[in-house]
Amino acid sequence: MTDTSAVDLQPDKNRLTLWLGYLGLIPFLVPLVEMTDALASGVGVHSASLFGFYAPYVFIAYSAIILSFLAGILWAKSRDFSQKRIARSMIIFSNLLALSGWASLLLINISSMLMVFAVALLLCGYGSLLIAERSLDHDARDSQYWRMRLVLTMLVICAHSLVLIYLIRDL
Secondary structure (H helix, E strand, O other), rough: OOOOHHHHHHHHHHHHHHHHHHOOOHHHHHHHHHHHHHHHHHOOOHHEEEEEEEEEHHHHHHHHHHHHHHHHHHHHHOOHHHHHHHHHHHHHHHHHHHHHHHHHHHOOOOHHHHHHHHHHHHHHHHOOOOHHHHHHHHOOOHHHHHHHHHHHHHHHHHHHHHHHHHHHHEE
């Protein structure tokens, strides 16, 4: 059997990655729309709910999970990296990102100010994760993947920025 079956699956794998990547924006956008609607109606972001849950918590919980998931991908890529010192640093960094996602879930229960900090922590996590992951892939063989990662990361950072603005506005 030849290696053409792996080549034939590549377009399907890329298409699935793109679809899942962009569909993954929906759980960021739905709570953001709810918060925007609550602000527009004059009741404030602290009145925004989604399926009976506090909309900012829904946003933060999903963000923490996705950041941890992406940190796991960085972990996996780091294990195969040829430069051991950089690989070790990236594995530690991926753990720090996952822990910061977990910390953000704990912080939201303490105070409104720490909820603002949790969103800022997640926002920084996404930006630094993109930079770290890109540093492991110098040749950027898959330009379609990197275009998607850049677009998704920028949209996620913009969503986090809006949530930050909304939360600070209602402090």
